Amino acid sequence: MTHVADFDQMTCPTPRSQYERVLLGHGSGGKLSADLIQRVFLAELGNEVLSSLEDSATLSLDSQTNLPNHRNSGPRIAFTTDSFVVKPLFFPGGDIGKLAVHGTVNDLAVAGATPLYLSAAFILEEGFAIESLQRIVVSMRQACDEAGVTLVTGDTKVVDRGKGDEVFITTTGIGLHAANRELSIRNARPGDQIIVSGTIGDHGMTIMSTREGIEFETALESDTAPLNDLTRVMLDACPSIRVMRDPTRGGVSSTLNELATASKVGISLDEASIPVRAEVHSACEMLGLDPMYVANEGKLIVVVPEQDCQSLLTVMKQHSRGRDAAVIGSVVADHTGMVVMRSLIGGQRVVTMLAGEQLPRIC
Amino acid sequence: MTHVADFDQMTCPTPRSQYERVLLGHGSGGKLSADLIQRVFLAELGNEVLSSLEDSATLSLDSQTNLPNHRNSGPRIAFTTDSFVVKPLFFPGGDIGKLAVHGTVNDLAVAGATPLYLSAAFILEEGFAIESLQRIVVSMRQACDEAGVTLVTGDTKVVDRGKGDEVFITTTGIGLHAANRELSIRNARPGDQIIVSGTIGDHGMTIMSTREGIEFETALESDTAPLNDLTRVMLDACPSIRVMRDPTRGGVSSTLNELATASKVGISLDEASIPVRAEVHSACEMLGLDPMYVANEGKLIVVVPEQDCQSLLTVMKQHSRGRDAAVIGSVVADHTGMVVMRSLIGGQRVVTMLAGEQLPRIC
Incomplete structure (x- = not known):
């Protein structure tokens, strides 16, 4: 079960019509997906394991x-x-x-x-x-x-x-x-650091560009890749890892919003530190999209206690699937359930979950 | 992986055109399905477990x-x-x-x-x-x-x-x-008896009649049901059971052909002993179908050594999902890989696997 938020915390009422017919947005991995899962699936099928939404x-x-x-x-x-x-x-x-x-x-x-x-x-x-x-x-x-x-x-x-x-x-x-290992989206604690394993938006923008027939000087390529060797190396080197997630449908923003909600913490991001390829950036600008909402298929987000962050980052950068890993922000005690980003031009903005449907059939 | 036969034993060559496009028959659970699985999936993905085709x-x-x-x-x-x-x-x-x-x-x-x-x-x-x-x-x-x-x-x-x-x-x-239990479609031995747990063709003919808008005096109903309580009772009472299968897509005939092929045995059936509801029989006649090829969703076929057959049958008949259980034939050393049925009028006929597509989207 991927990318689901606890909707008790959602404040804006959803119009009734959204519950009458399936919309493309119900498959977005964002807010509408979470809503459908909560109201249709969990309402009826909820149990301890399913409702944990890992x-x-x-x-x-x-x-x-x-x-x-x-x-x-x-x-x-x-x-x-x-x-x-x-x-x-x-x-x-x-x-x-x-x-x-x-x-x-x-x-x-x-x-x-x-x-x-x-x-x-x-x-x-x-x-x-x-x-x-x-x-x-x-x-x-x-x-x-x-x-x-x-x-x-x-x-x-x-x-x-x-x-x-x-x-x-x-x-x-x-x-x-492995025995005794407990990773959970509920485990993030204030003070923890947040690392992304590489550039974001590559998969989603490749699909979009292919569909739209847009070409760039440097070809876009999906990042689709297996992450199990990277995670093995990371967990061996750093048993204190709290959470790992792969930000697929709904992108990094949706994953971090789920994390903030499930762990009952706030998240602070620094836009300048988020790795985005130049060609992904260009494609996003051309299509009016934000890479924070674009799907990745070979990247992960990891939350780690501050004292282990640099050693984990070093290990990740030595692995072919983590070469471009970067610390992109931290977990805070403020603004519980919200993701706030210091933008490139210095201001702060709230990064919400994907609301509608940006990229249907991205995965 | 349901209902697949070893195609080494198939003798009639399949026209080349069948490999160029997916046909409805590739989803039939019969011969074309088996062929697609063998040539496309197993050719590339075959391994000890997948290729066992259980x-x-x-x-x-x-x-x-x-x-x-x-x-x-x-x-x-x-x-x-x-x-x-x-x-x-x-x-x-x-x-x-x-x-x-x-x-x-x-x-x-x-x-x-x-x-x-x-x-x-x-x-x-x-x-x-x-x-x-x-x-x-x-x-x-x-x-x-x-x-x-x-x-x-x-x-x-x-x-x-x-x-x-x-x-x-x-x-x-x-x-x-459970520890030490080994059921396999390869386990049937000459002399074993074959039991079906109840009437055949109910699910498939219900779907067909619903689609065609045909009504009968007694309403047809799908037999869809969970069989795990019945199988538990059966295995407790009769640990010598060799094989169990549920004859879904492709019907009883396809399941028994797979069994004959995989166990390298012949199968002899007695048409008079095969339980078919009167309304299913009528619907089949009206639509020109043979109940032996029609899907079931709450029935099983079990192969059991002859000495335990009657005690197993008694146990099955006491269970709500096995009330109409009947011995329908036996495993023989003759005509290896083939299913031969003594028909109601006394003759013998070979019951082959479903060749084309009889009932698309039956499950």
């Missing part, structure tokens, strides 16, 4: 009793699912297959788990080219190999022409938690 | 080493996924939500595992009525409660109008295997 569920299996038990001595597994509906299917830097593997691997990795097994369910549209499907499957295999996970089960359904869109892929992953 | 993957987790190991002493889990694209969403006896929970619960149950946890990923079409989504979610909650499983994680994506069809749901399940 990126992956933590489950315990007790081999002695054959019964589920959330607090016992058996292995604790991480369990997460995501559907992928990205358009176009193939884009600079990746494709829907890579994204489907990386997305699920990363949800397990940022939970602090070791990703082990994936399932993949395909919904194919009648008439879709088998050759394209083959390219996607090859890409998934390569992504699984790189991430060190095994695809162990799957399903294929076909819908009639015009009732789907070529291919949708749902991947579900199982990972294993 | 309804669910069996995985071992070793809490000591934090590494996957398929043959160790840690708990063995069952893992399975299915997408649901049934049309219409609501039908007599159930809806897509119930089906999505039952389908995944049953894949775990027939593997001999205790279903514990589910994930659910929704692909919503822009414009879909939220009230319908709410009805589906309520139905899923009721189905989870009845089956004793917990929905612990999920995802929601939205696609633009005309690029989906109201809602598709992918459920993935985790179950726990």
